[in-house]
Amino acid sequence: MPDSPADIGTQERAMFAASKTRLPLNGITVLDLTLARAGPTAVRHFADWGANVIRIEPPPGEGEDVAGRRHGFDFQNLHRNKRAVTLNLKAKEGHEAFMRLAAKADVVLENMRANVKHRLKVSYDDVKAVNPRIVYGSISGFGQDGPYGPRAGVDQIAQGMGGLMSITGEPGRGPMRVGIPIDDLTAGNLLALGCMMALFDRERTGVGRWVTTSLLEAQIFMLDFQASRWLMEGEVAGQAGNDHPTGIPTGVFPTSDGHINIAASSSRVFTRFCEAIERPDWLTREDWKTQAGRSRDRAAINAAIGEITRTKPSNHWIELFEANGIPCGPINSIDQVFADPQVKHLGMATRMNSPHVGDKQVVASAISISGFSKAIRDHTPNAGEHSDDILKSVGYSDAELNDMRHKGVI
Incomplete structure (x- = not known):
C-alpha cells in the first residue's frame, strides 16, 4: 500500500x-x-x-x-x-x-x-x-x-x-x-x-x-493432529514427503512444465477429479474406493496420476481443476509469490x-x-x-x- x-x-x-x-x-x-x-x-x-x-x-x-x-x-x-x-x-x-x-x-x-x-x-x-x-x-x-x-x-x-x-x-x-x-x-x-x-x-x-x-x-x-494421532491412537507419524500424511491423493504432481499441488482426498472431490481427468474407471477399483484404501495404496495412485498430469502444462490442469471445484495450485518461488495477482490484491x-x-x-x-x-x-x-x-x-x-x-x- x-x-x-x-x-x-x-x-x-x-x-x-x-x-x-x-x-x-x-x-x-x-x-x-x-x-x-x-x-x-x-x-x-x-x-x-x-x-x-x-x-x-x-x-x-x-x-x-x-x-x-x-x-x-x-x-x-x-x-x-x-x-x-x-x-x-x-x-x-x-x-x-x-x-x-x-x-x-x-x-x-x-x-x-x-x-x-x-x-x-x-x-x-x-x-x-x-x-x-x-x-x-x-x-x-x-x-x-x-x-x-x-x-x-x-x-x-x-x-x-x-x-x-x-x-x-x-x-x-x-x-x-x-x-x-x-x-x-x-x-x-x-x-x-x-x-x-x-x-x-x-x-x-x-x-x-x-x-x-x-x-x-x-x-x-x-x-x-500429528500430536493427537499419537496421544489418542498411539500412532507415531513418520515422514510423508509431499504427500498428505493421511489424505490421499494430496500432494505434488509433475506437469509438462513443472509441478502443481492437487488435493483430492475426500470421496466427493476424488469423484470429480476422476471425472475431470477422464478416468472414471478409478472410481470402481475396490482398493481406491475409500480414503483409507487410497492412503494405503498411495504410491500406486500417485504414480497413476503423475503419468496423466505430466502430459500437459501446469496452467492447463489448474484451469481444469478449478473449473471442477478441485483444490489445486502452482508451486511458486518467492519472486513468483509477490507477482501473483491475488497476493498483490x-x-x-x-x-x-x-x-x-x-x-x-x-x-x-x-x-x-x-x-x-x-x-x-x-x-x-x-x-x-x-x-x-x-x-x-x-x-x-x-x-x-x-x-x-x-x-x-x-
Whole structure:
C-alpha cells in the first residue's frame, strides 16, 4: 500500500489519515526488550496495530557493525513502527530509567534466557513491584523452569526436539528442517495473542499477568493432529514427503512444465477429479474406493496420476481443476509469490519510507481489520534514535541525559 496520501485515492487517503490518528492498540505502551526473531515477532503485532512501542537496546559496543545489521532486510522488516532508546540495564542509572518507563507502561515483552531477566532485575516480579497492572510477556527456549529451563533455545533445535523434523521430508532421507523459522514465528504469534488476552482481562480486573510460552511448547502445539494421532491412537507419524500424511491423493504432481499441488482426498472431490481427468474407471477399483484404501495404496495412485498430469502444462490442469471445484495450485518461488495477482490484491508487500535505507517494501501484517489501514506509519529506527524524547517523557533533563550519555548509559 502507498505510504503517502499524495499517492492514493480518496478512500485510501481517509484510511491513511485514520491510521495516523486511531488504531486498535492506540494508548497501549509496550517496552520491547526482545532479541533475534521470536520476541520481535510478538512485538510487531503491537507495533503494526498502533501501540506506542519503545525498543530498548544496549548502547552499541565499540567496533560493532550496527548499521550493516540494522539496515539489512531482516531487521528492517521486524522492527518497523517503533521508537528506539538505548539503555545499559547493567548500570544503575540505566536500570532506574527502565523502571521509570516500566512504571508507566502497559506491556513488557522479552525473550532472554530464563535467568537473564532476573540477573538484570527486570523480571515480572521486579516490574510488578512498580506497576501491578503490567502485562509481562516472555518467550524462552524450553520454559521458564523445569529441567531444561536454563537452556538457550533456537528455532532449529526446537524443531528437532518438538518432533517436527521427524515428520518433515521424504521417507528414508533423514530428518529435515522446515524452510522458515516456524518455531520462532509461532511462539511470537502465540505470545502476542496471550498478551492481548491478558490486556482484555486487565480491563475487567485491573490486574496484570505474566504470560509465557516457549519454542518447545509452540512447536508441540503446531504438531496439532500429528500430536493427537499419537496421544489418542498411539500412532507415531513418520515422514510423508509431499504427500498428505493421511489424505490421499494430496500432494505434488509433475506437469509438462513443472509441478502443481492437487488435493483430492475426500470421496466427493476424488469423484470429480476422476471425472475431470477422464478416468472414471478409478472410481470402481475396490482398493481406491475409500480414503483409507487410497492412503494405503498411495504410491500406486500417485504414480497413476503423475503419468496423466505430466502430459500437459501446469496452467492447463489448474484451469481444469478449478473449473471442477478441485483444490489445486502452482508451486511458486518467492519472486513468483509477490507477482501473483491475488497476493498483490491482498497487499502483502507494503511500502516503508526510511531516511536510513530509502523507500523499501516490507511484509505487511497478515491481519486486516475493517476501518483501519495496514500502512507502515514509521520507519525502523536506528539505535537510540528517540532516546532523548523517550527519557524526557519520564522526567529526565538535558543535563541528566548528557551525563548518562557521557557515562555510556545511553
